[in-house]
Amino acid sequence: MALTTVRPEGMGFNTGRRNLVINGAMQVAQRGDVTGKTGDNTYGGPDHFSLRIGSIGTWSISQSSTAPDGFANSYKIDCTTADASPAAGDRLMFTYRFEGQDVQQLQYGTSSAKSVTLSFYVRSNKTGTYVVDLFNHDPSTDRHCAKTYTISSANTWEYKTITFAGDTSQGFDDDNGRSLDINWFLGAGTDFTSGTLATSFADLVNANRAAGLSVNLADSTDNEWLITGIQLEVGENASDFEHRSFGEELAACQRYYEKGMPQATLPANNNGYNGVIYTNVQSGYGTWHTYQFSVPKRATPTMTLFNPSSGTANKAVDVASPSVVFTTSILYGTEYGFLSAIYGGSSDSTGIKVGFSWQAEAEL
Amino acid sequence: MIEIAISNAKYLADDNGQNIAIEFQSEGETKTVMLNATGNRHYDEIQRQVAAGTLTIEDAD
DSSP, X not given: OOXXXXXOTTSSOOOSOOOOOSSTTOOOOTTOOEEEEOSTTBOOSSTTEEEEEESSOEEEEEEESOOOTTOSOEEEEEEEEOOSXXXXXXXEEEEEEEEGGGSGGGOTTSTTOOOEEEEXXXXXXOOEEEEXXXXXXXXXXXXXXXXXXXXXXXXXXXXXXXXEOOOSSOOOOSXXXXXXXXXXXXXXXXXXXXXXXXXXXXXXXXXXXXXXXXXXXXXXXXXXXXXXXXXXXXXXXXXXXXXXOHHHXXXXXXXXXXXXXXXXXXXXXXXXXXXXXXXXXXXXXXXXXXXXXXXXXXXXXXXXXXXXXXXXXXXXXXXXXXXXXXXXXXXXXXXXXXXXXXXXXXXXXXXXXXXXXXXXXXXX | OOOOOOEEEEEEEOTTSOEEEEEEEXXXXXXXXXTTOTTOHHHHHHHHHHXXXXXXXXXXX
């Protein structure tokens, strides 16, 4: 007869929903792959992660099928224009951001602040010492705590676990704002490397953010860096990665980004009619159209309206005659949906069917 | 400070001429954000750049 031991509640055995990170297995990539990127907070490839490119090279970002055993996808960056000598203030970071209301359980700002353990799989052709930090952005003073990890073998998946003690000095606002970031430093100038690494939480000193970073991933167009299986959990030990269904992760990501077209269709102008909103106009008046998001957004989102049949933005087109275009704009928007106005058609007869597509973004 | 690149910002008005949103260019796309969308990263960045004098929002058409 088999015996089963059941731990009483309160024995420190944390089952279910251990991973605070969404899309850590890089399953959801609604924006598709992007190229030629140089800006800060650049999104593309897997959802809800951003590449923060501070004047340090040009990059492609993709959802890669190169992944360690047990995973199907990774987040991959490729350097397409090198910067072998970054200026003092330059830096390259891969970033994940939490809302304050999602990290209250860490009890930051109290004497009971909890340790967290970050685990992930990483791979690069570029071996050396890297830095990853937790950045406490909320509510008044930026604070940080950093650790190093090493990629020892080129082009080989390596599993890393890093534990951070909690921040007893500053907690998080219990709201939908940016509060805690995880930043993987991939290159940095001396403004970020010239001090002593802050290995416990301290008020922000940029020079102490990435001290010890021995790698500049931007120094060659041969360079690439891949990551997956990202998990942040309460406690001082890493547990097995908590896999979730695609549907769960998609819904979680849609709190921050949603698009009107099918997952396989990239959000862009002139990308066809699959998934567009159709409506009818009235001659001389156009029409208004309301749309409710699948998932309420974190905040009132930034909207982009796409023209399905040409490269000119903010246009709906006559489905039967795409050369007939209508100006389309957002009249009202909240975290729950939007109201669009379609008007000024070059040939607007009552009953014309017009279509356009959209994306909504409320990243942190 | 590194910032989100924003250009060609312009107010959008409703039928009564009341400003309701800001249309702008960023990352190669024409985007729209409602007024008073505090907490939206684009809205917050527009306000920061306007306050810094590096961005001007044109009147609505």
